[in-house]
Amino acid sequence: MKSLIMILLMLVAVTPVLAQNAADNYYDPWEMAKAREALKAEHGNQINTLILGERLEYHSNHGDSLMIWQAQAWVGGDVQKLWLKTEGEFDIEDGEFEEVELQALYSQAVSPFWDLQVGIRHDFDPEPTRTYAVLGAQGLAPYWFELDGQLMLSDEGDLSIRLEAEYEFRISQRIMLQPRLELNGSFSDDDDISVGSGLSTAAAGLRLRYEISREFAPYVGVSWNRSFGNTDDFVRAKGQESDHVSLVAGIRFWY
Amino acid sequence: MRFMTQLHQTKIRRRQFLRNTALLGGAIAFQAKLPAWAKSGRNTDLSGLKAMAGSQFALQVAATKHAIDGKQGRAVLINGQLPAPLLRWREGDALTLNVTNQLESDTSIHWHGILLPFQMDGVPGVSFPGIKPGKTFTYEFPLMQAGTYWYHSHSGLQEQLGHYGPIIIEPKDADPVAFDREYVVVLSDWTFEDPHRVYAKLKKMSDNYNFQQQTVGDFLDDAQKEGFDRALSERLMWGAMRMNPTDIADVTGATYTYLLNGHSPLENWTGLFEPGERVRLRFINAAAMSIFNVRIPGLPMTVVQADGLNVEPIETDEFQIGVAETYDVIVQPKERLAYTLMAESNDRSGFARATLTPQLGLVAPVPELRPRPTLTMKDMAMDHGTHQKDNPAAARNKLANTDHIHMGHGGVDHAVMGHDMPAMNKDQAHGHAKGPGVVGLATNPTNRLAERPHGLEDAPHRVLVYTELRALDRNPDVREPEREMELHLTSNMERYMWSFDGVKFSEVDGPIVFHDNERLRLTMVNDTMMPHPIHLHGMFFEVLTRNTADTHKPRKHTIVVKPGEKLSIDITADAVGDWAFHCHLLYHMHAGMMRVVSVREGKAPA
Numbered sequence: 001m002k003s004l005i006m007i008l009l010m011l012v013a014v015t016p017v018l019a020q021n022a023a024d025n026y027y028d029p030w031e032m033a034k035a036r037e038a039l040k041a042e043h044g045n046q047i048n049t050l051i052l053g054e055r056l057e058y059h060s061n062h063g064d065s066l067m068i069w070q071a072q073a074w075v076g077g078d079v080q081k082l083w084l085k086t087e088g089e090f091d092i093e094d095g096e097f098e099e100v101e102l103q104a105l106y107s108q109a110v111s112p113f114w115d116l117q118v119g120i121r122h123d124f125d126p127e128p129t130r131t132y133a134v135l136g137a138q139g140l141a142p143y144w145f146e147l148d149g150q151l152m153l154s155d156e157g158d159l160s161i162r163l164e165a166e167y168e169f170r171i172s173q174r175i176m177l178q179p180r181l182e183l184n185g186s187f188s189d190d191d192d193i194s195v196g197s198g199l200s201t202a203a204a205g206l207r208l209r210y211e212i213s214r215e216f217a218p219y220v221g222v223s224w225n226r227s228f229g230n231t232d233d234f235v236r237a238k239g240q241e242s243d244h245v246s247l248v249a250g251i252r253f254w255y
Numbered sequence: 256m257r258f259m260t261q262l263h264q265t266k267i268r269r270r271q272f273l274r275n276t277a278l279l280g281g282a283i284a285f286q287a288k289l290p291a292w293a294k295s296g297r298n299t300d301l302s303g304l305k306a307m308a309g310s311q312f313a314l315q316v317a318a319t320k321h322a323i324d325g326k327q328g329r330a331v332l333i334n335g336q337l338p339a340p341l342l343r344w345r346e347g348d349a350l351t352l353n354v355t356n357q358l359e360s361d362t363s364i365h366w367h368g369i370l371l372p373f374q375m376d377g378v379p380g381v382s383f384p385g386i387k388p389g390k391t392f393t394y395e396f397p398l399m400q401a402g403t404y405w406y407h408s409h410s411g412l413q414e415q416l417g418h419y420g421p422i423i424i425e426p427k428d429a430d431p432v433a434f435d436r437e438y439v440v441v442l443s444d445w446t447f448e449d450p451h452r453v454y455a456k457l458k459k460m461s462d463n464y465n466f467q468q469q470t471v472g473d474f475l476d477d478a479q480k481e482g483f484d485r486a487l488s489e490r491l492m493w494g495a496m497r498m499n500p501t502d503i504a505d506v507t508g509a510t511y512t513y514l515l516n517g518h519s520p521l522e523n524w525t526g527l528f529e530p531g532e533r534v535r536l537r538f539i540n541a542a543a544m545s546i547f548n549v550r551i552p553g554l555p556m557t558v559v560q561a562d563g564l565n566v567e568p569i570e571t572d573e574f575q576i577g578v579a580e581t582y583d584v585i586v587q588p589k590e591r592l593a594y595t596l597m598a599e600s601n602d603r604s605g606f607a608r609a610t611l612t613p614q615l616g617l618v619a620p621v622p623e624l625r626p627r628p629t630l631t632m633k634d635m636a637m638d639h640g641t642h643q644k645d646n647p648a649a650a651r652n653k654l655a656n657t658d659h660i661h662m663g664h665g666g667v668d669h670a671v672m673g674h675d676m677p678a679m680n681k682d683q684a685h686g687h688a689k690g691p692g693v694v695g696l697a698t699n700p701t702n703r704l705a706e707r708p709h710g711l712e713d714a715p716h717r718v719l720v721y722t723e724l725r726a727l728d729r730n731p732d733v734r735e736p737e738r739e740m741e742l743h744l745t746s747n748m749e750r751y752m753w754s755f756d757g758v759k760f761s762e763v764d765g766p767i768v769f770h771d772n773e774r775l776r777l778t779m780v781n782d783t784m785m786p787h788p789i790h791l792h793g794m795f796f797e798v799l800t801r802n803t804a805d806t807h808k809p810r811k812h813t814i815v816v817k818p819g820e821k822l823s824i825d826i827t828a829d830a831v832g833d834w835a836f837h838c839h840l841l842y843h844m845h846a847g848m849m850r851v852v853s854v855r856e857g858k859a860p861a
């Protein structure tokens with residue numbers, strides 16, 4: 001069956017171009033058709049992958065220590081990709097996940113530096129869980145700012161927005177200083193997950209990494225996290241700190 | 256010292272000149288404490304590559320381990336040799352070459368620069384189906400030319416693994432180039448990484464191998480030298496375009512060991528000479544990705560051949576050799592001194608090196624690598640009229656260029672130097688392809704054939720430029736072109752996408768059609784910020800270096816198109832069949848910077 005399909009495919013490939021491909025006059029046209037397909041695949045049609053662990057880090061904050069991760073991975077061609085993103089927090093003292101987020105997105109390169117992304121996000125933690133529809137744009141802005149902006153609509157009907165920006169100062173060929181800013185905002189309250197309307201949370205960080213190899217770099221840094229407005233009220237009501245600075249240490253890796 | 260025993264001492268000579276090889280192994284200089292670049296290396300007579308001569312050849316392609324500087328790597332070699340055996344042919348002979356594939360994947364041999372029936376050209380999917388594992392393919396073709404050429408795989412990324420070797424074709428008639436002794440100099444790049452991994456890394460992080468980027472410290476230095484405002488505005492200008500001015504080479508000395516006749520700088524390939532001899536050096540750039548700047552401090556070089564075809568002798572001190580180009584030079588060392596042959600990669604991240612000496616044991620100092628050049632606004636083909644004033648590097652560049660034009664190219668035809676080709680399709684001329692794969696830049700491309708290559712603008716000696724090349728023989732076809740075409744070299748470095756006219760080979764719809772015996776002018780515009788060695792299979796082309804009426808234009812099979820450049824070549828489509836046409840930087844071709852040119856019988860439709 002498989003070979004029959006192959007033969008049919010090749011007939012389709014060969015028939016209209018028999019006279020067009022000069023080598024078909026000297027070699028088996030079916031062999032040539034296969035070689036042409038291989039040639040195309042080998043010259044620009046590869047499927048590539050990336051796994052990027054941007055942050056896998058330990059946060060110290062008045063003895064309340066956390067592990068935080070943020071990673072993304074993609075598989076696909078130059079233009080179309082399947083893109084996965086995950087981030088979360090694990091409370092080391094309590095031995096519990098506080099936040100676990102996973103996104104699965106279809107990504108389409110729409111310009112030299114920008115990808116349009118659409119898909120879903122599911123938060124396994126905190127409880128109650130939420131699922132979102134996501135529309136985002138990720139790319140490189142002029143002056144080398146790495147940006148990722150997402151608009152999200154939850155299954156509760158709440159619309160929220162997230163913006164992340166990163167920059168890299170090259171201190172040496174292997175040492176990078178990376179400022180990072182993340183802003184989260186919401187257009188309505190979702191009391192159950194402690195999100196209030198308006199600017200909800202902001203995080204700013206500065207990380208200094210050493211690239212032992214390009215793929216593997218330990219870092220140290222500082223991170224400032226703060227909640228605002230209604231979100232701040234929710235956080236305080238739970239007896240949590242709404243404004244804290246942490247020392248961080250972690251690794252960045254890619255494959 | 257094991258490498259010594261692996262080497263074959265086949266010396267190539269014109270006149271009888273027997274040398275006592277008892278000296279071999281007698282003098283081994285070894286300075287372990289010095290940095291790698293400063294080591295003189297082991298000075299042994301490694302003068303010959305193993306040669307095969309005649310008209311019948313048997314070549315075996317096999318996967319093997321190969322050691323460079325004592326470290327084992329994975330290789331794909333022909334007859335177990337790196338480079339592959341030197342094939343010595345004679346013009347007029349009919350050749351039979353049986354190539355056996357002992358790999359587990361398909362292979363092929365492309366005879367680079369050789370004029371032959373297209374079905375013998377060796378490009379799988381274009382000229383033939385490829386050579387399957389375990390099979391033998393017989394190449395048969397007559398030789399209609401003489402000169403220095405080379406051969407290599409056109410399958411996958413095998414070329415990076417050592418699947419390349421030199422070819423010398425002796426002329427049927429008297430050689431216009433007189434010499435007493437000759438050496439082939441095969442330049443290449445070697446990595447211990449899997450080439451598919453190298454490519455994958457570039458796709459993930461395109462600056463992965465660039466360890467010469469501008470740092471905060473460089474900015475502060477520039478601010479001190481040029482003033483803060485100027486340094487900042489220069490950084491902002493590049494940043495606004497998301498372009499990296501240090502992006503000279505994609506794959507660098509960070510992974511490459513640069514080889515000369517298969518030997519690392521430490522191994523120091525050595526060629527012997529007798530003072531007063533005319534020594535012919537046949538340079539072949541068989542690298543996958545590396546453009547070299549070649550010089551022999553203290554020894555002027557007379558270029559006598561380019562891409563296998565004789566040129567009017569032109570003396571120089573340094574030349575750049577793009578991937579797949581060949582240059583033959585004559586040197587005539589008069590004293591009993593050793594000389595270092597230095598081949599720096601164009602980004603100065605490493606070098607290949609050899610010693611020419613009258614006596615084993617003698618070495619010359621190895622010059623330090625010169626600073627890495629940076630790109631200028633001219634490379635972006637932006638409006639340099641306004642930007643160059645603000646950019647000292649560009650201004651320097653411009654100054655140097657002006658000098659060249661004054662230095663003996665007074666008769667430059669402005670129809671060529673400029674870019675207002677009379678019959679140029681105006682829509683095409685500035686029509687940029689668009690899309691994720693194209694960072695369109697070249698708004699004001701210029702002809703840069705008279706300019707020195709990157710990083711050699713300020714070299715305090717003579718540097719070969721393309722306009723200095725002049726064919727020794729009258730061009731066989733001096734007709735004016737009947738048709739003109741324009742092709743843009745396009746890329747997006749950030750995504751590591753490379754293409755012609757913004758379309759990768761995998762997406763292209765059909766070949767570029769030429770008609771039998773048609774005379775064409777192909778104008779190439781480099782919209783990218785890298786030099787691309789563009790190679791047309793099956794036909795030589797004339798480079799429009801001076802004026803269109805010149806009957807001795809240099810004829811080449813490969814030409815480096817500089818960043819931001821617009822140049823023209825004239826082609827006589829006299830080879831019916833399908834031919835590959837591509838950038839000879841291996842990973843650019845792999846990314847899609849390729850086309851098929853189909854020369855079809857019958858007249859062009861009017």
